[in-house]
Each structure stands twice: as structure tokens, then as C-alpha cells.
Amino acid sequence: MTPTVFSPTGIRFENIDKRYGGLYALRRVSLEISAGECVVFAGRNGSGKTTLLRIAARLARPSSGTVSFLNGGEDKGGTLPPAGFVAHATMVYDELTAEENLLLFARLQGIPEPAARAETLLREVGLVDRRNSQVRTFSRGMRQRVAIARALLNEPAVVLLDEPTTGLDTEGASWFAQTLRHLRDSGRTLLMSLHGESEVSTLATRAIRLDAGAVVADTLTGASFRSILAFANA
Amino acid sequence: MALLSNTAVLLGKELRTEFRSRELLTTTVVFILTIVVLFSFTFDPSVSDSRRFGPGLLWLAFLFAASLMLQPCFLREQNNDTLSALRLSVNDPFAIFLAKLVANTLFLLFTQVLLLPVFSILYNVPVLAAFPQLVLVMFMGSLGLSVTGTALSAISAQARMRELLLPLLLLPLLTPVLIASTEATAALLVPNPALRWDWLGFLLAFDVVFLTALWLFGEYLLEE
Numbered sequence: 001m002t003p004t005v006f007s008p009t010g011i012r013f014e015n016i017d018k019r020y021g022g023l024y025a026l027r028r029v030s031l032e033i034s035a036g037e038c039v040v041f042a043g044r045n046g047s048g049k050t051t052l053l054r055i056a057a058r059l060a061r062p063s064s065g066t067v068s069f070l071n072g073g074e075d076k077g078g079t080l081p082p083a084g085f086v087a088h089a090t091m092v093y094d095e096l097t098a099e100e101n102l103l104l105f106a107r108l109q110g111i112p113e114p115a116a117r118a119e120t121l122l123r124e125v126g127l128v129d130r131r132n133s134q135v136r137t138f139s140r141g142m143r144q145r146v147a148i149a150r151a152l153l154n155e156p157a158v159v160l161l162d163e164p165t166t167g168l169d170t171e172g173a174s175w176f177a178q179t180l181r182h183l184r185d186s187g188r189t190l191l192m193s194l195h196g197e198s199e200v201s202t203l204a205t206r207a208i209r210l211d212a213g214a215v216v217a218d219t220l221t222g223a224s225f226r227s228i229l230a231f232a233n234a
Numbered sequence: 235m236a237l238l239s240n241t242a243v244l245l246g247k248e249l250r251t252e253f254r255s256r257e258l259l260t261t262t263v264v265f266i267l268t269i270v271v272l273f274s275f276t277f278d279p280s281v282s283d284s285r286r287f288g289p290g291l292l293w294l295a296f297l298f299a300a301s302l303m304l305q306p307c308f309l310r311e312q313n314n315d316t317l318s319a320l321r322l323s324v325n326d327p328f329a330i331f332l333a334k335l336v337a338n339t340l341f342l343l344f345t346q347v348l349l350l351p352v353f354s355i356l357y358n359v360p361v362l363a364a365f366p367q368l369v370l371v372m373f374m375g376s377l378g379l380s381v382t383g384t385a386l387s388a389i390s391a392q393a394r395m396r397e398l399l400l401p402l403l404l405l406p407l408l409t410p411v412l413i414a415s416t417e418a419t420a421a422l423l424v425p426n427p428a429l430r431w432d433w434l435g436f437l438l439a440f441d442v443v444f445l446t447a448l449w450l451f452g453e454y455l456l457e458e
Contacts, residue, residue: 054318057318057322058322059318059321059322060457061457082322085318085319085322087315087318089314089315089318090314090315091314091315091316091318091319092314092316092319093247093251093314093316094313094314095250095251095254095255096247096250096251100250104243104247105319105323107239107243108240108243108244108320108323108324109323110236110239134254150319
């Protein structure tokens, strides 16, 4: 990946509740993620992993509580560029080519020289030869490469990944893990939820387990760290 | 300025994806043509009959075509969760609505202009004398259908019974637009055509009110 110009950013979740009617998706979640951490969220289906990531991306509004981005120890609120978001759904248009998709989102985000940025990212994700092919003709792994290129358009300091390796074959998952390693080593903060066996979990520097919308374990090292990662891989 | 540039970029995307898939235009054009042709054979109307019920028939066909066209407007953003990507990328979510409603208005207007000669031939009603005025009325009516329909499409796309919900909400809400558009069209199909400014004013007021409501509250329609 290209050397980047972002400044290291952390995230603080304070007393986050999220209710859908009477159902609690998240209950009083408070976490502080430091800049440069690579955090894996593990938990059963419906434990609140996706909701927490979507709240961090500002795609969902918490019922109560606040999310803030910390830059150099200072709370920057919503003034920083939005976090990059990669999910199981590719979040790109099948009818457009890989390049058209990147150009579309680059122009919407007001990125200077969108064509050059799109080309750089297509080269980095290994799709420059297929830049003019419609995404509908791509394999699952290639679609996910377009998805990660889209998420990195604005050089985000924080990248949120919601079960990004679901449906990828071994080769695809391996490429994804390699890409995330680059992102982590470049100082970006990574928050990801995982489901199913994946070598991506080996990148984690911190593991958090959610159950029924609440944080039940949060650890950096040791046996419980390994057990949470094992749970994520189960 | 960001709103306008984002809208222009998104409108380009709407047009490009539609002209590549031809999903909406094909369905709508075929549907409208079928209705108009079928009714002309069933009733075999005289010129005076056509002038009396032709405008109503036209706008009823446009309404059904619009509901067909508007249904997938936000639904297809859900296939790959592209709506989330758009929300993460634009400063003002109104740009998403604005691009969609401009695209829907253009698609509807395109189908209407395509239909007018067919209607004129099958129903023996000359439309050339008042063609520019007819296009103006159709534009105002289409804008009314699109503004309301785009907002309701965003609501219904997140609902469980989405296929049923859109027409259920759309049809009663659009009754005033249909009445105004039908009356304004009828006044242009008579031997001495005249623009009915009262009905045009009504359409303009309807469009402005719903556009303002969409601008103020549209953001909440996109929230999870």
C-alpha cells in the first residue's frame, strides 16, 4: 500500500445503547480504542458486533451515548474524514466497472485528482487490468478487492470491517489478511468483526467479546485473548 | 455547491446504470403502450370521447408506470448495501434524493413524450398545436409524481411488506397531482388549447411543499 498522510486516530464509545423498539442491540457499551490498535470483535449472531461497527461508521445513530474520534489525544468529534467501511456486502455497483465505481465515490468525497487516486488503488488491489470490466463479472474475491479500494479512497485513519472475509476462498482470505497487515503496520486503527475461520484474526492486537449487546471480555494478551480469537474463528 | 456537484455525479450514475440495464425504462414504456393501445381498441373512441376521457387515461397510465418505476429506486441500492456507501460519501443526504428524483422525472418525461404521438394517432387527438405546453404540464406532473414517489420509495424499501406499501401510500397522496395534471392536460387537448395557470400553480405549490419536506426530513428516511 502507498505511504499515507492520515494522522493516527482512536475511537471512544461512551455508554452506547442501541434499541430497536423494545429490543436492545447494544447495552451500555463503553470502550476506548487507541490509535493503531487492531481490534477483533467476536460473538454469536445478534451479539451487536455489526451494530457497533455501523455506529462507529455513523451509519446508525445510537439510542443513547456518544462516539468520538481521538486524534493526538484530542476529541475531534465528526471533523475527521469518515472511517473506511468494508462489510460482507460489497457496497459497490454491479452495473458499473471497477474504475467507474471508484471514480464515483472519489468524486462524491471530493478527493482531488480522482482518476489518479482510482488508478493507484486499482493497481494496489491488483485489478488494474480489469478496470474496465463491470463488477458483475467479478468473482467474490475480486469484488471484495474493489470494496477495500473504495473504503481506502479518502485515506481513512480508521478502517471498520464487518465480517469482510465471509465467502472468500483461501487465496482471497490470504490476500485480504496481507492487505490488512499492511494497513495495520501503516498505523491505521482497525476494528473488525469476524465469523468463521480466518487468518485475519492473527493480526489482532486486542480481542473483545460481545454477548447480548454487552462487552463480556476485553483483553490484549494471554489465554482469554486466544479463547476469544478461537471463538471468532469458530 | 457540494450539494449540486454531488447531485450531478449521482445523476450521472443513475443514468448510466439505467441505460446499461434498461430495467426501468423498458418495463415502463411497454406497460404504458399496452394500456393505451388496449383502451383504444376496447372503446374505439370518437374525437370528443378522446378529449373527454383521454387525459384521465393518460395520467392513470403514467401513475401506474411511475409506481412501477419508483419501486426499485431505493430497493436496488439494498442489493449490495450501496446506500450505505453513498451515505458515507456525501455531505448532504439530500443529494441522494435529488439525483434520484431528477432521474425519475427524466425517465417519466421520456416515456410520456414517447407516448404522446401514439396517443394522438390512436385516439385521433391532435397534440402538435399545444406540444410545448403539454410537455410543461407533463414535466410539472412528473415532478410531483417523482418527488412524492422517491420519498415513499425510501420509506417502503426498509419496510417488510415493501411491494404493497409503496402503492398503498402513493396512490392517495398523489390524487391532487393527478387531478391537477388531468385538468391541465384536458385544457390543452380541446380545439382552442389554453394553459390552465391555476392548475399549474397548484402543481408548482405541491412540488415545492414536498421538495422542501424532503430537504428538511430526507436524512431521517435513510437512517437505520
